[in-house]
Amino acid sequence: DVYVLRLGHRRERDKRVTTHVALVARAFGATGFVLEGVCDEGVVESVKGVVARWGGPFTVECGVSGRRYVRMWREGGGEVVHLTMYGVNVDDAVPAIAASPRRKLVVVGAEKVERFYYDEADWNVSVGTQPHSEVAALAIFLDRLFRGEWRFIDYSGGFLRVMESPRGKRVERKG
Numbered sequence: 132d133v134y135v136l137r138l139g140h141r142r143e144r145d146k147r148v149t150t151h152v153a154l155v156a157r158a159f160g161a162t163g164f165v166l167e168g169v170c171d172e173g174v175v176e177s178v179k180g181v182v183a184r185w186g187g188p189f190t191v192e193c194g195v196s197g198r199r200y201v202r203m204w205r206e207g208g209g210e211v212v213h214l215t216m217y218g219v220n221v222d223d224a225v226p227a228i229a230a231s232p233r234r235k236l237v238v239v240g241a242e243k244v245e246r247f248y249y250d251e252a253d254w255n256v257s258v259g260t261q262p263h264s265e266v267a268a269l270a271i272f273l274d275r276l277f278r279g280e281w282r283f284i285d286y287s288g289g290f291l292r293v294m295e296s297p298r299g300k301r302v303e304r305k306g
């Protein structure tokens with residue numbers, strides 16, 4: 132089980148990026164998205180809308196304290212992976228993370244991330260040492276963690292499914 136915790140969301144400014152963090156989480160194999168601090172209805176409703184149409188399982192939580200969530204996660208036996216350009220390279224970290232049976236909480240930031248998360252994380256993982264984007268970092272981390280197997284995820288529920296097609300655009304209603 133992999134959940135993604137999004138820190139430091141600013142209403143308006145981060146609406147699209149935060150929504151993309153959640154959609155990338157869902158598309159590449161995570162089963163939960165947690166928004167720290169605010170409950171931005173725009174983000175929450177659009178992610179829930181995608182789950183309603185395209186399926187799950189995918190849970191959405193919001194308005195939590197990031198610190199408390201991380202502590203609870205660890206107390207419950209889970210491990211915490213913080214994505215940061217200052218961490219250990221993803222290729223070096225992923226084998227041990229993938230081998231561990233513990234539930235994983237992947238933490239991504241917006242602006243500056245507090246020291247707390249660097250200290251509390253079981254892993255500080257970098258996707259290269261250049262500054263880029265939480266969306267890109269999350270996509271690559273999950274792809275490595277699941278070794279590309281996200282393409283075989285069988286989303287249940289929802290009512291829409293895309294049929295691959297060389298000329299686009301075939302969408303089917305699920306049985």
Ligand code: SAM
Pocket residue numbers: 213214215216217238239240241242243244256257258259260261262263264265266268
């Ligand atoms: N400068 C900020 C800091 O010092 O924490 C990070 C800003 S960056 C736009 C937002 C988020 O993208 C970071 O918190 C991190 O989760 C992710 N990120 C950006 N570049 C990354 C990299 N090279 N490796 C892993 N994560 C990265």
